[in-house]
Amino acid sequence: MSENYATVNPCSMCMPMGSVMVFKGIEGCMPIFHGSQGCSTYMRLHLAHHFREPVDIASSALSEKGAVYGGAANLKKGLLNVIQGYGPRAVGVATTCLAETIGDDVAQIVREFQQEEPRAREVAIIPTSTPSYSGSHEEGYNEALKAVVRTLAKRGRPNSRFNLVIGSIISPAEVRHLKSMLDDWGCGYDRIIFPDISETFDAPLAADYPKIPEGGTPLADIEDMANSRETLTVGGSIFGGSAGDYLEREFGVHHTILPLPIGVEQTDRLIGKLEEITGLGLPEKYERDRGRLMDAIVDCHKLVAGVRTAVYGDAEMALGVAKLLCEMGMDPRVIATGSKSPEFVRRGEKMAPGSEVLSGVDFSEIGEAVARNDIELLIGPFTGRQISKAENIPLLRVGLPNHDRFGSSRQMVLGYEGTTRLVDEIANVIVEMNERGG
Amino acid sequence: MGIIKTFDERADHIKQKSGNDPVPLACNNESLAGAVSQRACVYSGARVVLNPLTDALHLVHGPIGCASYTWDIRGSSTSGPTLYKKSFSTDMKVTDVIFGGEKKLAGAIRELAARYRPPAFFVYSTCIVGVIGDDLKAVCKSASEDLGIPVIPVMSEGFRGNKNEGYKAACNALFELLGTGDYVPTSPFTVNLLGEYNVAGDLWNVLPLFEEMNVEVVASFTGDSRVEEIQRAHKAKLNLVQCSGSMTYLAKKMEEKYGIPYRRVSFFGSGDISSALRTTAEFFGDSEMMARAEEIIARETARIAPDIERHKSRVAGKKAAIYMGGAAKAVSLVRAFGEIGMDVVIIGTQTGSRDDYKNISYIVKEGTVIIDDANPLELKELLVKQGADLLVAGVKERFLAYKLGVAFCDFNHDRTATFEGFDGIVNFAREVDITINSPVWDLPVERVPGVRMRTEVETEIGTEIGTEMGCEHSSVIDAGGESVV
Numbered sequence: 001m002s003e004n005y006a007t008v009n010p011c012s013m014c015m016p017m018g019s020v021m022v023f024k025g026i027e028g029c030m031p032i033f034h035g036s037q038g039c040s041t042y043m044r045l046h047l048a049h050h051f052r053e054p055v056d057i058a059s060s061a062l063s064e065k066g067a068v069y070g071g072a073a074n075l076k077k078g079l080l081n082v083i084q085g086y087g088p089r090a091v092g093v094a095t096t097c098l099a100e101t102i103g104d105d106v107a108q109i110v111r112e113f114q115q116e117e118p119r120a121r122e123v124a125i126i127p128t129s130t131p132s133y134s135g136s137h138e139e140g141y142n143e144a145l146k147a148v149v150r151t152l153a154k155r156g157r158p159n160s161r162f163n164l165v166i167g168s169i170i171s172p173a174e175v176r177h178l179k180s181m182l183d184d185w186g187c188g189y190d191r192i193i194f195p196d197i198s199e200t201f202d203a204p205l206a207a208d209y210p211k212i213p214e215g216g217t218p219l220a221d222i223e224d225m226a227n228s229r230e231t232l233t234v235g236g237s238i239f240g241g242s243a244g245d246y247l248e249r250e251f252g253v254h255h256t257i258l259p260l261p262i263g264v265e266q267t268d269r270l271i272g273k274l275e276e277i278t279g280l281g282l283p284e285k286y287e288r289d290r291g292r293l294m295d296a297i298v299d300c301h302k303l304v305a306g307v308r309t310a311v312y313g314d315a316e317m318a319l320g321v322a323k324l325l326c327e328m329g330m331d332p333r334v335i336a337t338g339s340k341s342p343e344f345v346r347r348g349e350k351m352a353p354g355s356e357v358l359s360g361v362d363f364s365e366i367g368e369a370v371a372r373n374d375i376e377l378l379i380g381p382f383t384g385r386q387i388s389k390a391e392n393i394p395l396l397r398v399g400l401p402n403h404d405r406f407g408s409s410r411q412m413v414l415g416y417e418g419t420t421r422l423v424d425e426i427a428n429v430i431v432e433m434n435e436r437g438g
Numbered sequence: 439m440g441i442i443k444t445f446d447e448r449a450d451h452i453k454q455k456s457g458n459d460p461v462p463l464a465c466n467n468e469s470l471a472g473a474v475s476q477r478a479c480v481y482s483g484a485r486v487v488l489n490p491l492t493d494a495l496h497l498v499h500g501p502i503g504c505a506s507y508t509w510d511i512r513g514s515s516t517s518g519p520t521l522y523k524k525s526f527s528t529d530m531k532v533t534d535v536i537f538g539g540e541k542k543l544a545g546a547i548r549e550l551a552a553r554y555r556p557p558a559f560f561v562y563s564t565c566i567v568g569v570i571g572d573d574l575k576a577v578c579k580s581a582s583e584d585l586g587i588p589v590i591p592v593m594s595e596g597f598r599g600n601k602n603e604g605y606k607a608a609c610n611a612l613f614e615l616l617g618t619g620d621y622v623p624t625s626p627f628t629v630n631l632l633g634e635y636n637v638a639g640d641l642w643n644v645l646p647l648f649e650e651m652n653v654e655v656v657a658s659f660t661g662d663s664r665v666e667e668i669q670r671a672h673k674a675k676l677n678l679v680q681c682s683g684s685m686t687y688l689a690k691k692m693e694e695k696y697g698i699p700y701r702r703v704s705f706f707g708s709g710d711i712s713s714a715l716r717t718t719a720e721f722f723g724d725s726e727m728m729a730r731a732e733e734i735i736a737r738e739t740a741r742i743a744p745d746i747e748r749h750k751s752r753v754a755g756k757k758a759a760i761y762m763g764g765a766a767k768a769v770s771l772v773r774a775f776g777e778i779g780m781d782v783v784i785i786g787t788q789t790g791s792r793d794d795y796k797n798i799s800y801i802v803k804e805g806t807v808i809i810d811d812a813n814p815l816e817l818k819e820l821l822v823k824q825g826a827d828l829l830v831a832g833v834k835e836r837f838l839a840y841k842l843g844v845a846f847c848d849f850n851h852d853r854t855a856t857f858e859g860f861d862g863i864v865n866f867a868r869e870v871d872i873t874i875n876s877p878v879w880d881l882p883v884e885r886v887p888g889v890r891m892r893t894e895v896e897t898e899i900g901t902e903i904g905t906e907m908g909c910e911h912s913s914v915i916d917a918g919g920e921s922v923v
Contacts, residue, residue: 005545006526008550010505010525035596038479038481042482043503054841058474077472085813097500097503131501132501134531207884386523
């Protein structure tokens with residue numbers, strides 16, 4: 001077995017990264033990291049590479065002085081400048097390892113700031129604790145989901161709406177797909193989707209470029225999440241269930257958690273649940289999409305049969321893709337994620353008995369599993385490219401990060417339609433593989 | 439009233455060149471909290487300088503993020519070893535923060551040494567290492583004794599300053615390696631190239647030129663270099679410093695200890711690469727070499743002239759904005775734009791010094807805006823206000839430019855074409871040309887209602903659609919059509 005102490009080629013990112021994916025899904029929201037300048041610059045760079053969009057994240061720019069005497073003054077200054085510079089409706093404050101280690105109480109600093117600063121009273125400020133050493137970006141995402149509803153959701157008059165919480169990181173196109181499906185369903189005004197990165201990380205080119213990209217879940221909607229009749233979290237079966245749990249605990253809003261709708265069965269589960277919530281049958285158009293997905297799977301079933309595949313990446317995404325591979329008759333022999341999660345291992349082993357299911361691993365360990373299992377195809381983020389190159393195995397890029405191919409914002413592997421696209425892509429990669437192999 | 443609206447504290451960091459006096463610019467201080475500086479941290483500065491050393495093992499002592507975001511982002515090419523393209527981290531967890539990470543670090547070094555057998559380690563400290571007080575130096579020293587190879591601590595806690603401090607930390611680390619190897623050069627004329635990172639393979643455009651002059655490059659700092667080459671670099675007679683921001687500190691240290699003089703040069707732009715060759719020949723005072731240099735310059739300049747002229751004719755008179763990490767590249771760019779007939783209207787850097795900005799203010803034209811440690815809001819306003827046609831910068835700025843409809847040229851880690859040497863300037867001119875003159879900028883950003891394209895091919899289709907839809911708004915169509923064509 002490999003390292004006990006060292007991580008070689010990480011398969012995860014740090015907690016503050018996850019928080020950005022939530023904050024950028026809120027209308028008029030600017031994120032700020034409480035930490036040293038580098039954290040915000042690095043994560044801006046990482047996300048700009050992936051989405052090919054400008055990504056602004058502020059920093060409290062802690063220096064030596066701040067690290068010694070506490071960073072309250074820097075954070076307050078940073079908040080004020082963000083408010084003056086960007087005119088945001090909300091500011092998401094995420095801590096970093098530095099701020100947490102020096103022991104700054106961010107919630108307290110924010111409270112003080114809002115008392116001291118009249119200009120800040122109209123702005124929702126969301127403190128989030130995301131020390132990088134406490135978990136991965138997925139856990140940071142989950143933490144931020146909770147922080148947002150904890151800060152913003154307010155009891156009011158019961159509404160007749162339902163909350164759809166996106167419990168793990170998916171693409172802007174995928175959020176758009178879920179939205180338009182609900183619109184087609186006739187419940188466009190009946191749902192609150194949170195967070196909503198559909199426009200903020202995939203902004204159309206326009207004559208005017210605003211300081212904060214348009215789109216995101218309106219603050220009023222998030223506030224109203226406390227009064228909805230139900231919360232449905234998709235992609236929250238490993239991490240990501242915390243916001244719905246909080247709303248259930250505090251406001252009695254019933255919470256259901258489903259995996260990401262990838263593949264036939266998992267999409268059926270989401271549709272079934274939505275039928276139950278809305279009391280309406282699935283629109284015919286989507287029934288036909290489902291039929292097309294079935295058709296696509298049948299078309300390629302002999303080609304893809306038994307192809308030994310390694311699926312890795314974010315927990316929900318990896319499990320969803322693995323599930324689809326099982327449905328297609330492929331062999332997801334290695335299923336891996338960088339975050340530590342016994343639940344991931346349990347679910348993966350149940351789904352694909354006999355497969356190697358690994359959590360909390362790096363690409364060195366994934367590479368060894370790939371070699372051990374004579375893998376023919378890799379599916380996951382671009383970070384697996386060194387294995388792909390070294391072992392000469394094709395890599396189908398799915399998920400974040402993807403720095404070396406275009407269209408990450410528009411990748412769509414969810415729902416019947418998205419799954420169909422993925423099925424076709426997988427089939428085509430295998431065709432090319434066979435052609436090359438002679 | 440400043441040039442643009444910005445934070446009060448930032449006003450002194452943005453000035454417009456006016457008259458012959460140098461522009462006094464505030465610089466090299468802490469970035470303003472909340473202003474979205476484009477700068478990174480101390481660790482980042484150290485990492486970008488050291489990472490191109492291809493056969494060293496670069497181990498980050500800290501939480502996983504610092505390693506994740508810097509994994510193989512440098513864009514520097516290798517002619518051999520690929521160890522530097524891997525990302526190594528101690529992935530510190532809560533327990534390490536509470537009980538200290540020294541044991542984990544020592545274990546990681548041991549493990550990785552056994553597995554990869556590198557000739558040397560660089561061990562980077564990150565923010566929290568400085569706070570929890572892990573004794574990085576002691577762990578490295580003891581590991582080095584056990585393993586019998588250099589295990590060099592890089593003191594790069596993120597918050598202890600800006601990128602400049604990181605450059606210094608990296609130079610100190612390199613200095614520790616230096617002088618530990620022995621070497622007998624094959625040529626009497628030997629140089630090191632300092633601040634040459636072999637991005638996209640730049641170095642390989644430059645090396646043949648030196649070779650032709652019978653100058654041996656002992657070590658390149660640090661593009662495509664090996665630990666062994668750095669160890670024997672003290673055997674060179676001259677240091678040519680390209681990226682002065684990152685490497686002047688090391689050049690001075692080498693001069694002090696080994697008596698190696700240094701010269702500032704740049705390999706970017708026909709003028710600058712020519713000067714670099716002349717400077718080298720003059721230093722050695724060898725008449726044959728001087729003649730050879732002139733021969734190369736004449737031959738290469740003539741060879742690329744047709745290409746340069748072709749691109750120049752298409753971009754001359756356009757306005758460029760420059761935003762770089764360091765000042766040396768920015769200055770070189772001003773001259774290169776001069777070679778292709780373009781004017782510089784904005785020039786800025788993340789880490790320029792007072793002298794750098796003084797120098798810049800002498801070489802730019804009246805009205806050029808000079809900016810230190812810019813942020814996206816300022817860049818956006820300046821690009822619009824100064825009417826820039828092109829921005830030269832890095833990835834973070836690329837998409838801002840695109841959103842504003844401004845052409846873009848990547849000068850940092852992400853470019854895939856070489857820009858140095860004589861072939862490099864042609865690549866650069868071509869890139870500037872294809873982005874500025876791309877037809878995408880002529881497409882209407884927003885559709886004019888009722889418009890149909892009046893190109894020859896589409897006239898027929900347009901008519902059909904018009905007929906089909908019973909379109910009667912011919913005046914609107916014509917008016918809109920004008921604006922499109």
